[in-house]
Amino acid sequence: MNAVTEPHHPYYIPRPSPYPIVLSAALFLLGLGAALRVNALAAGWWALGLGALLFAYVLFRWFGEVIGESRAGLYRAQEDRAFRWGMLWFITSEVVFFASLFGVLFYERNIAVPWLASFNAAHTSWAPFSPWPHFTAHWPNSGPAGTPFEVVNPWGIPALNTLLLLSSGVTVTWAHAGLRAGRRLQLKAGLLLTVALGLTFLGFQAHEFAEAYRDLGLTLHSGVYGATFFILTGFHGLHVTVGAIMLSAILVRAWKGDFTPEHHFAFEAASWYWHFVDVVWLLLFVFVYWL
């Protein structure tokens, strides 16, 4: 245990804080709004709007409080370790989330579709009674009742996006090196580049979705292929958005003179998250777009 060798500081226990319960209320409103909205109830918009406002406000205030505490020097080695492990476990839960989505992709592609087609196998006694006699197992696939569609060419926008995200992983690491060496300009330039690359990625992704809907006939309605394609790329895009917001906040803080070469956990947390989103993209590129 490290604690034995350190001089003892009382662990910092924050004062009672209104933000956790208000954040829960915001999420309640967002959940309520979503549930009402998908059932075409107009009150859903009000709940969603109010929830979103409250959500943004409380995150702003809560993180503001934490930044204030950090500047006041309340976080020492033990608090720092707690934050690090907290972030790592959070990313672990995100890994499980994406692993489940990939699991769904593999299940649909390698088990569900061949299983459906097996009803047509000529050597079986039930083949004449198959409800979908012309259905064969192949991928991409929109199912026995699906409509035709085309897939996105992996070597167009997706390959470019891969390049963009990988570069952004490099620039954020370059920014970190600058921070650690006390080169503030490198820190800010690196962060700015990273956010810019992330936003460019998102722009291309939005363009790709629009093209898929307009020209390729690839939509949420395109059977299992459309469903797995959009849920994987969509949730990844959402995570890129969150990561870009996090890095922008870090950029603003860097501009205001926060972070020292030794003490910059918030920067590291955002960059870990960014690298995680990067790795997910690589898997997406291989398993969703390419293979």
Add this chain to the structure above:
Amino acid sequence: MSAVNPAIEHLHEPHHDAPPRGITRWLYATNHKDIGVMYLVFGVLMFFVGGLLAELIRSELLTPTMRVLSPEAYNQVITIHGLVMVFAAVMPITTGFANYLIPLMIGAPDMALPRLNNWGFWLLPAAAILLVLPWGLKLLGIGTGTIDTGWTMYAPLSIQAGPGADFAFVAVLLLGLSSTMASINILVTIAQQRAPGMSWLKLPVFVWSWVVTALLLIAVFPALMAGCVMQIADRHFGTHFFSAAGGGDPVLWEHIFWFFGHPEVYILLLPTTGILPHILATFARKPMYGYKAQVYSFVAIGVMSIIVWAHHMFTSGLPAGVEIYFMLSTMAISIPVAVLFFCWFGTIWRGSMTFETPMLFALGYIVLFGIGGLTGLVLSDAAADQQYHNTYFLVAHFHYALFGGPIMGIFAGLYYYLPKMTGRMYSETLGRWHFWLTLIAFNVVFMPQFLLGIAGMPRRIPDYALQFAPLNMVSSIGAFLLGATQLLFLYNLARTVFGTAGAPASARVWEGSSGLEFTLPSPPPFHTFSTPPVIE
């Protein structure tokens, strides 16, 4: 287990020690004891809500023909009964124990991330409101009431269900967020906040049970959250994850649900298997038997619980090879569970036992959960399961496993730690009445259901054939007794918490108790172990 330095210094800064005044003490809490108490209060409250729904179910089943509920309402009641008991009663109570006890047991000043801790708690009421809100909306003429698919929310029924299903899926998303945050906090606390000298293999067994529980929650709950998003997408955005028309597969939902759902059984169970050995050792006045064996069993159960899920799906039409794998792996998980039983028996073997209420509930746990476990082995046989699966045999089995296990364990833990938390003893007489009536009534409710199941009575159906009438009446009368008995518990609880009738509790509370938490006064001061104790 861990020898405590008698010269522990309790350093408290007096101006910090008084809890904040007023309602904000609870709403804005950052203190692990206050948050723990809120979890416990919420869980107990929802236990009574879930219990009330159970009484409705048994009222309907008291006699054949529909009398109390419409078939639609019956489906909604059984669904919400399941969801409330699992997510809003048992899980919050075990998490409450974790929040209250883990810092005391490892000599930490608080949980590592106090604000996150409070956020995790306040997501629970939000989720619970969302779950039952559709009943309120129905009164306003909107929708058809709550989700009515059964707590497993199987597709394609869930895709066709009314708006209540959307509220349930959103509620599960909030519950998942809550559990994930609570688990992160618990893991970080155990890894980072231990007092000097409190090495991993000196951690109390209860703390170990939560290491595995929290890891399991992080490993499986995000999968269910992903599944809930897919359900909503299938319901409203035209996707075909669970629909064969688009190449999808309703069985996929079953895989997702049970990949979460089977570990969930152990998430409910493990924290109480962690409390149990402490209670057995205290009242047998012997050291705990097989500490390491129990810890390794927890880890083995945790790992194995992730790879046995499809035994819930033997009647879903899986290939035979898959069924055989899941049958054998399921049977194998009974080995580490049997090791736990062996350690419990080893702990009380030739002990100087006394039978205070916590001990009674702990022994009742061993008996009832034993029945639940053994009937689980019967069901794990894929061939036999075809006969039992959709009958009351299964209902009886999992109530022996989940009431006989977690809820008996929760009662044992509440009686065991109540004097520590409140500083006053509960009424032992009332406690014993509560135990014996619960034990008898529980068996009267669920033993007949084994017989009904073997005779072929299907589960989840609000009406039944005449030959099932006598045993159903016995079961329902037992349920009314079981419900009424819990009011004794509520009275005893209120009397101890708010009244002054109970005798003051000493720091050790029980003659045979050991552990850091029993070196503190009862009730413990608002802040404890601001300076860590030294463990030899």
